[in-house]
Amino acid sequence: MGYEILSKVIELTDSNLGLDQRLKKVAGLLYRSFPVDHCSIYRRDKGEKLFKIVAAGGRRKGSVNAYREDEGLAGLARRSKKALEVSTPSEESTSWRGVEDRGLSGYRSAFVYPLTDGKSCYGVLYLKSTNKRTLSTTNRKLLGVIAKQIAASIKYDENIVRLKRTYNELKNLQTRLANAEKLMALGELSATLAHEIKNPLVSIGGFATRLKKKLDPGSPHLVYVDHIFNQVTRLEEIMDDILNFTEDKSLKFSLQNINPIVDEALGLFEEACRNQNIEVIKDLSKDSIQVMADPHQLKIAFDNLIANAIQSMEHGGTLTVKTRKENDWGVVEVSDVGGGIAPGLVGDIFNPFFTTKKSGTGLGLPITHKIITKHDGHIEVFNEYGKGMTFAVKLPCAGKRSRRKR
Amino acid sequence: MKKRVLIVDDEEGIRLLYKEELEEEGCDVELASSGEEALEKLESDNIDLVLLDIKMPGMDGVEVLRKVKERWKELPVILCTAYPHYKQEFGTWASDAYVVKSSDLRELKEKVKDILKMSS
Numbered sequence: 001m002g003y004e005i006l007s008k009v010i011e012l013t014d015s016n017l018g019l020d021q022r023l024k025k026v027a028g029l030l031y032r033s034f035p036v037d038h039c040s041i042y043r044r045d046k047g048e049k050l051f052k053i054v055a056a057g058g059r060r061k062g063s064v065n066a067y068r069e070d071e072g073l074a075g076l077a078r079r080s081k082k083a084l085e086v087s088t089p090s091e092e093s094t095s096w097r098g099v100e101d102r103g104l105s106g107y108r109s110a111f112v113y114p115l116t117d118g119k120s121c122y123g124v125l126y127l128k129s130t131n132k133r134t135l136s137t138t139n140r141k142l143l144g145v146i147a148k149q150i151a152a153s154i155k156y157d158e159n160i161v162r163l164k165r166t167y168n169e170l171k172n173l174q175t176r177l178a179n180a181e182k183l184m185a186l187g188e189l190s191a192t193l194a195h196e197i198k199n200p201l202v203s204i205g206g207f208a209t210r211l212k213k214k215l216d217p218g219s220p221h222l223v224y225v226d227h228i229f230n231q232v233t234r235l236e237e238i239m240d241d242i243l244n245f246t247e248d249k250s251l252k253f254s255l256q257n258i259n260p261i262v263d264e265a266l267g268l269f270e271e272a273c274r275n276q277n278i279e280v281i282k283d284l285s286k287d288s289i290q291v292m293a294d295p296h297q298l299k300i301a302f303d304n305l306i307a308n309a310i311q312s313m314e315h316g317g318t319l320t321v322k323t324r325k326e327n328d329w330g331v332v333e334v335s336d337v338g339g340g341i342a343p344g345l346v347g348d349i350f351n352p353f354f355t356t357k358k359s360g361t362g363l364g365l366p367i368t369h370k371i372i373t374k375h376d377g378h379i380e381v382f383n384e385y386g387k388g389m390t391f392a393v394k395l396p397c398a399g400k401r402s403r404r405k406r
Numbered sequence: 407m408k409k410r411v412l413i414v415d416d417e418e419g420i421r422l423l424y425k426e427e428l429e430e431e432g433c434d435v436e437l438a439s440s441g442e443e444a445l446e447k448l449e450s451d452n453i454d455l456v457l458l459d460i461k462m463p464g465m466d467g468v469e470v471l472r473k474v475k476e477r478w479k480e481l482p483v484i485l486c487t488a489y490p491h492y493k494q495e496f497g498t499w500a501s502d503a504y505v506v507k508s509s510d511l512r513e514l515k516e517k518v519k520d521i522l523k524m525s526s
Contacts, residue, residue, distance in 0.1 A: 203420055
């Protein structure tokens with residue numbers, strides 16, 4: 001009869017069901033096959049340092065949902081890596097050889113097996129009886145083998161879960177790498193194009209300016225020249241954006257206070273805000289926020305965020321710029337009320353050439369992202385579709401920084 | 407006496423534009439469309455300042471700069487290019503100024519005036 005149970009346990013633990021389902025069936029089988037009134041299986045949660053019940057069969061009484069790693073007979077079995085055969089003087093007694101175990105309440109004997117492969121402990125198996133009992137040598141050995149089999153199936157399952165996670169991470173990484181390669185190729189092409197286009201633009205814009213000087217101040221042709229000049233200037237800005245994005249600048253880091261950099265960036269947009277009827281709320285931290293930064297680059301990053309916010313509010317609104325210190329991070333928040341973007345598009349906003357606006361190169365945010373990443377920081381995006389967006393730049397405060405990579 | 411500026415650029419439009427603008431500022435202007443031509447002009451003419459494009463077919467601006475500084479150590483050179491990142495290249499450290507090309511010529515003209523005043 002021993003071999004029958006064992007082969008059933010193996011069959012159950014090998015089945016295609018989820019692990020918890022399999023363990024439930026095993027617990028039921030053990031409760032029916034051995035002279036006990038209760039059987040439960042606990043899985044170890046290493047993170048929480050707990051044994052958590054996953055399966056039980058038989059009487060409900062005295063069923064403990066979770067043990068701490070060091071608690072009760074479960075804890076003792078884990079530490080000793082040995083099976084315990086416990087009997088108590090009465091059903092009320094909950095301690096055995098000085099070990100307290102809530103689960104003993106209502107029982108006279110208990111058999112506790114650590115679920116281990118000899119190295120790690122994956123859980124505990126409890127069998128309990130309301131009568132005073134001992135196990136036959138055969139049953140003792142049989143339960144020992146069954147405990148090993150259960151441990152092996154939990155271990156196997158954990159490995160599968162880990163493998164799946166690693167596989168997914170690798171797949172993500174691969175996708176990101178492929179994207180990065182695509183972007184790099186795109187970047188190189190754009191840089192070459194931008195360079196070739198810039199020279200003619202200098203001529204066009206420069207001569208337009210010369211033409212303007214030659215025209216009468218009241219000439220009706222001035223408008224044309226202004227158009228040429230303004231459009232060339234716009235193109236030049238786009239080309240500079242592309243060149244700035246694709247070139248790999250090495251940054252010059254020094255100790256900086258974020259506040260004046262944000263203030264300076266914001267100052268550039270005073271007129272634009274007035275013209276567009278945008279109210280500016282500036283709430284900069286009174287204390288200085290010290291970070292290791294390239295101030296010029298950081299200003300470009302903030303410029304882009306602010307410009308982005310302003311562009312989203314064509315018909316006026318409120319621009320809020322805040323700075324604060326949060327634990328070891330310097331935080332700069334730029335919020336607009338420009339309606340946000342469709343939730344499905346949020347993942348694309350840092351991709352080059354992606355834009356939801358009529359004007360703009362789609363390079364502002366990618367440049368900001370690149371700069372902030374180079375500062376070991378990151379950007380959190382809060383998009384409320386229909387309301388607006390908030391970009392929170394987080395930079396590590398000076399002193400917290402581990403090692404600079406570059 | 408008027409200051410003489412040599413403009414080296416392979417683009418005709420840029421040469422003409424810089425020439426007219428700098429003549430307005432009161433300079434005499436010489437033109438060269440390549441590095442080789444620039445070095446010839448420097449041998450024969452009395453030049454006070456060189457405006458040098460970096461990306462040119464044949465001898466590029468960085469090489470021209472090195473040759474100029476080897477022979478005429480004191481002659482000021484302003485490098486002009488569309489690329490902001492040449493700034494970091496070793497060869498360009500020797501230049502006296504660096505201007506990123508733009509249709510807005512104010513920065514270039516400021517630097518020209520600055521340097522010519524300094525060396526007069």
